[in-house]
Amino acid sequence: MTYLRRLLPYLKRYKRMLFIGFLVITVSAVFTNLIPFVISRAIDQIRNHTEGTALYQYALMTVGFALISGFFLYLTRQTIIIVSREIENDLRNDFLEHILIQDQQYFHYHPTGDVMALATNDISAVRNFLGPGIMYTAETLINFTMAISLMASFNAELTVIAVVPIPLISYVVYRIGRSINHKFELVQEQFSTLTTKAQENLSGIKVVKAYVREKSEISSFKDLSVDYMAKNLSLAKVQSFSYPLMFLLTGFSVIIVLYLGGNKIISGELTIGELTAFIIYLGLLTWPIISLGWIINLTQRAEASMKRLIEVFDSKPAIDNPEVCRTDCAAGSENGRRVLNGDIEFRNVNFRYSKEMPYVLRNIDLKIKGGETIGVIGHTGSGKSTIVNLIPRLFDVEEGEILVDGKPVKSYQLSELRTSIGYVPQETFLFSDSIESNIAYSENKFDKDKVLQAAKIAQIYKDVDNFPRRFDTILGERGINLSGGQKQRTSIARAILADPKILILDDAFSAVDTYTEEEILTGLKNIMKGRTTILISHRVSTLKNADRIIVLKNGSIAESGTHESLVQQEGIYADIYFKQLLEEELKELQ
Amino acid sequence: MADEEVKENTQESEDSNQEEVLGKAYDARLMKRLIRYLKPYYGWVILAIFLTVGVALLSTIRPYLTKVAIDNYIINKDPLGLRNIVLILLSTLVFQGLVQYGMTYLTQWIGQKTIFDLRMELFEHVQNQSMSFFDKNPVGRLVTRLTNDIEVLNEMFSSGIVMVFADVFIIAGILSFMFSLSWQLTLIALSVVIPLIYATVIFRRKVRTAFRDVRYYLAKMNAFLQEHISGILVVKIFNKEKKTLEDFKQINFDHTKANKKSVLYYSIFFPVVELIGAISGGLIIWYGGGEAVKGALTIGILISFIQYSEMFFRPIRDLSEKYNIMQTAMASSERIFRLLDRNVDIGDAVNPKELMNCRGNIEFKDVWFAYRKDNYVLKNISFSIKQGEKVAFVGATGAGKSTIMNLICRFYDTQKGEILLDGINVKDIRQSDLRKNIGLVVQDIFLFSDSISNNISLNNRSISDETIADASRIIGIDDFINQLPLKYGQNVKERGVTLSQGQRQLITFARALAYDPKILILDEATSSVDTHSEILIQKAIDKLMQGRTSIIIAHRLSTIQKCDKIIVMHKGEIRETGTHQQLLEIGGIYSKLYQLQYKESFVQ
Structure with missing residues (x-):
């Protein structure tokens, strides 16, 4: 329970509702347990033909008690189960809050699927413990106390005999439950192996066909299927066993009670009505007995899940606001520092993603003045994207320093630093939302005119204007899928709308034709007056008008200068330029 | 081209598959077809049904025996009789x-066997x-068809069909015992069944819509x-x-909220x-x-009725659950059968011609080909390659080089013209015979996680x-393999073992060599590898080409120069043919490509 203790603050939030829950569950259980008592009295009266309470009154009492118990059972579920849903809700919100502050490094080591599993499966496991777990524990306890004391009021000896097998049954349920869980996991594992096999076979179908391996693929798939079937059957063996075993054990109690109780009736120690009540009580106790074993399993699972969740709750991101900003330093406040000019400086920066990995950037010294347009070109893996990732502190440098407006980036509040940077990432990522919301992503409330203006500059306006729902068009799975170029242009519009001091375009034109690229760049030139622009590209056409072009090679700056001066140098840049000219020529060829 | 088509198709069909459209819970046509899969296990199915009758009888007889115990032995004070009945x-x-x-x-066994058969049939x-x-x-x-959809059917086969019988038999058992004891009391006690069924139906319907909402929001949350x-x-x-949160x-x-609604119904x-x-x-x-007081009923009957009426409710609730199982099973089986009903569009000829001792002469005669109608990727392609000849195909991306390779393997059939291997149309050769050679x-190097x-x-x-081992040695990858902890047994996708691009490439070369084909078709990888691997790859390609007809989409100058003939493709047509020297002298497309690609390149 060490980890589950962390749920206490959540439970405290709903303590009043929980208190009511325990109260109503008690009332409900009391009345449920009174029904067999009523029936026993009725039967004895019928049996003995004694006058007294009329039969219809017993009947009404039975129904009345059921009505009361039912109403309180309703309230129980409406309190305890609802609280568990509320806590699930709170827990999930807190979970995402903690996920969102993690740095990029965290996401590198935790694939999306893992994080999703935490948010769904693990939180559900905790909820199952909170809801059904708490409710059935309470119900079981109260039912036991009530039923046993009422039974004991009839006959203590018989009660003891009837109750003795109960712990045994609970233990059996617990053990079977554990075995089922274990076997179920094996089945799941094999299922995913089978899925992976199918996935792999179908992805590599060309190789399979080229080498005529269909038959052997079928036979290896068959082997896995056979294994899967075997694991399922092994699970089925335990599962098929569990139900008969449970009713065998409970049924056994009933028969023993019938036998011993019958003898007691014969000897006059017990009435038939009381025996009936015993039998009904044992029926009522069956479920609590079974649930006891089940609850132990639920708790164990929840404990394991909670442990994983706590790891997230306790993990502190390496990239965070500066110490002075921990409390408050919103832009404009005393500690707040604002980006005004967009000067950027790299001071002898060496960078690697982790200690085990080789350096990606070496001895980078670079000064960019506010308002300058810088082009960056280089081989895949030469460190182009890494350079720009360091400016908004997606990663922190350990050697050297990066300054914005002459102040270390680490001294800015993250939100201030990042809102002053407009970024078009290399891998275009748009949300499955309307085009308008995507473009206006940076703003909480937006001006439609600004969206249109940004769209026009990014040359996406005409495309969108042709869609039936124009800027309300929903993107992604359920909506329209944009072409690669359209996506890139939308992503550019999004960065433009953010109205940044520093604009970074990381290979943002790779799917845009050169003509449109030219148009966009011209449009950008107007709005980027007095702001800093960093253009990363494979293509000379993107960069050739930049104030300065930097050529990266293996993480270091190899060449630097204007387009003309670099072409004259006849180095790497000139070579790329020449080749791209040739490529153009080939394309035009009919 | 092919890629584009894939994307388009994905979209239209994903849309129709996205929603879990639930229809009828019973479709005679689908059911008949599903039942056919039970055929090999008919004997077992009958046994299972027989056993359910047994279960129904045995479980419903106990309240009756309790009645006998009470009326005949307890009330008559007969401890011996009581012992016997107990x-x-x-x-x-x-x-x-x-x-x-x-x-x-x-029933689980039958279900597992049946879906195993179905899964294998689908996979084949x-x-x-x-x-x-x-x-x-x-x-x-x-993958979804092969896994999830089939799994849904498992539920139907193992807990659906047979269990429906079980529930029905139990209800029948209870009713017959009750009626035989007192039909009047039965009718009165079970008068509540109608409201119960009514309540259950309403509940199921409400819960189903509530769960649909829950699933909707869950999907939304996951997305x-x-x-x-x-x-x-x-x-x-x-x-x-902040906004995201x-x-x-x-x-x-x-x-x-949706969950709370379902909680409310429960x-x-x-x-x-x-x-x-x-x-x-x-x-x-x-x-x-009242009847018992009058002496018309015994006390035992009364007690057994209390037990029976409790027993009666469970099978009714179970039956309503089966409805959902059947519904999803119908939807899944529909999807599975639709896939099974798709005919194999490239089949072997009815009377295939034998390809005896393949020599490796290849000829294209006026071949036109489109992945999608009229959108021709190959236009009027004719060429012939003689036994043992080495031919390089060059051209820009999208020129149609890979398509030619696909057609030789008969991964697709041509629209016009024919492709001959040793003078036989590839359509007349058994696909396995063709590809074996x-x-x-x-x-794109593909390695299995093996x-x-x-x-x-x-x-x-x-x-x-x-x-x-020989193939690996000839290719020059054996030194590397022998350094691995498990040598040839090393799984290529295990954590910790990372093969470089070059090493992966060499493994696929060893694969081709081990099969010792008459014809080698090689699409050279463009991605850059380190110099050491580069040298190994060059050498390996030489070894691979030795003594066989070789058709290569070449990106390396060294490979091209070793070829007897170079065919230059441009926009689906053959534009130039000749040796390296001849083509450079023409000063056409090849010479441009040469300057572009085959000089040391910086950008790919």
Whole structure:
């Protein structure tokens, strides 16, 4: 329970509702347990033909008690189960809050699927413990106390005999439950192996066909299927066993009670009505007995899940606001520092993603003045994207320093630093939302005119204007899928709308034709007056008008200068330029 | 070209598959077809049904025996008789346990066997489809058919069909015992069944819509998480953590609300069922008690009725659950059968011609080909390659080079013209005979998550370990393999073992060599590798080409220069043919490509 203790603050939030829950569950259980008592009295009266309470009154009492118990059972579920849903809700919100502050490094080591599993499966496991777990524990306890004391009021000896097998049954349920869980996991594992096999076979179908391996693929798939079937059957063996075993054990109690109780009736120690009540009580106790074993399993699972969740709750991101900003330093406040000019400086920066990995950037010294347009070109893996990732502190440098407006980036509040940077990432990522919301992503409330203006500059306006729902068009799975170029242009519009001091375009034109690229760049030139622009590209056409072009090679700056001066140098840049000219020529060829 | 087509098709068909459209719970046509899969197990199915009758009888006889115990022995003060009837009760209990175990396991077994057969049939069917089928059907969808959809049917076969019988038999058993004891009391006690069924139906309907909402919001929540976690970079760069959290809270709230609604239905339904049960009990006491006082009924009958009326409710609730199982099973089987009904579009000829001792002469005669109608990727292609000749295909991306390779392997059929191997039309050769003679090495290296030796032999038992080792040695990858902890047994996708691009490429070369084909088709990888691997690859290509007809999509100058002939493709047509020297002298497309690609390149 060490980890589950962390749920206490959540439970405290709903303590009043929980208190009511325990109260109503008690009332409900009391009345449920009174029904067999009523029936026993009725039967004895019928049996003995004694006058007294009329039969219809017993009947009404039975129904009345059921009505009361039912109403309180309703309230129980409406309190305890609802609280568990509320806590699930709170827990999930807190979970995402903690996920969102993690740095990029965290996401590198935790694939999306893992994080999703935490948010769904693990939180559900905790909820199952909170809801059904708490409710059935309470119900079981109260039912036991009530039923046993009422039974004991009839006959203590018989009660003891009837109750003795109960712990045994609970233990059996617990053990079977554990075995089922274990076997179920094996089945799941094999299922995913089978899925992976199918996935792999179908992805590599060309190789399979080229080498005529269909038959052997079928036979290896068959082997896995056979294994899967075997694991399922092994699970089925335990599962098929569990139900008969449970009713065998409970049924056994009933028969023993019938036998011993019958003898007691014969000897006059017990009435038939009381025996009936015993039998009904044992029926009522069956479920609590079974649930006891089940609850132990639920708790164990929840404990394991909670442990994983706590790891997230306790993990502190390496990239965070500066110490002075921990409390408050919103832009404009005393500690707040604002980006005004967009000067950027790299001071002898060496960078690697982790200690085990080789350096990606070496001895980078670079000064960019506010308002300058810088082009960056280089081989895949030469460190182009890494350079720009360091400016908004997606990663922190350990050697050297990066300054914005002459102040270390680490001294800015993250939100201030990042809102002053407009970024078009290399891998275009748009949300499955309307085009308008995507473009206006940076703003909480937006001006439609600004969206249109940004769209026009990014040359996406005409495309969108042709869609039936124009800027309300929903993107992604359920909506329209944009072409690669359209996506890139939308992503550019999004960065433009953010109205940044520093604009970074990381290979943002790779799917845009050169003509449109030219148009966009011209449009950008107007709005980027007095702001800093960093253009990363494979293509000379993107960069050739930049104030300065930097050529990266293996993480270091190899060449630097204007387009003309670099072409004259006849180095790497000139070579790329020449080749791209040739490529153009080939394309035009009919 | 092919890629584009795939994308388009994905979209249109995903849309129709997205929603879990639930229709009828019973479709005679589908059901008939599903039942056919039970055929090999008919005997077992009959046994299972027989066992369910046993379970129904054994479980419903006990309240009756209790009645006998009370009326005949307890009231008559006959301890011996009581002991005997208790022994009978015990034996029915134990016997029921055994029969029930047998029945449950047997139905699971039948279900597993049936879906195993179905899964294998589906997998084999998919294996035999042509490449154009795989272009149109994304891997993800096919995997879903093979796994999830089949799994749904398992539920139907193992807990659906047979269990429906079990519930029906139990209800029948209870009714017959009750009626035989007192038909008047039966009618009165069970008068509550109608409201019960009514309540259950309403509850099922409400819960189903509530769960649909829950699933909807859950899917929405998952999609939101998926999207924002994979797009976390954008969230951070635009500083939208707060906004993201707020949006998520709203979805989470809706999800919780939907869940609370289903909680509401449950919190009403369970008390209502208990109340209905209590009403039935009240009626038994009131009417039955009155009759018992009059002496028309025994006290035992009264007690057994209380037990029967409790037993009666479970099978009714179970039956309503089966409805959902059947509904999803129908939807899944529909999808599975649709896939099974798709004909194999590239089949073997009815009377295939024997390809004896393939020599490796290839000829294209006026070949036109389009992945999609009229959108020709190859236009009027004719060429011939003689036995043992080495031919390089060059051209820009999209020129149609890979398509030519695909056609030689008959992954697709041509629209016009014909392709001949040793003078025989490839359509007249058995696909397996054709491909056995071709060694294809494609550009996107594909390794299975299996051992190195299995990746070379592709589990072909006729390829011995020596052959594998020889091939690796000739290719020059054996030194590397022998350094691995498990050598040839090393799994290529295990954590910690990372093969470089070059090493992976060499493994696919060893694969081609181990199969010793008459014809080698090689699509050279363009991705850059380190110099050491580069030298190994050059050498390996030489070895591979030795003594066979070789058709190569070449990217390396060294490879091209070793070829007897170069065919230059441009926009689906053959534009230039000749040797390296001849083509350079023409000063056409080849000479431009040469300057572009074959000088040391900086940007790919």
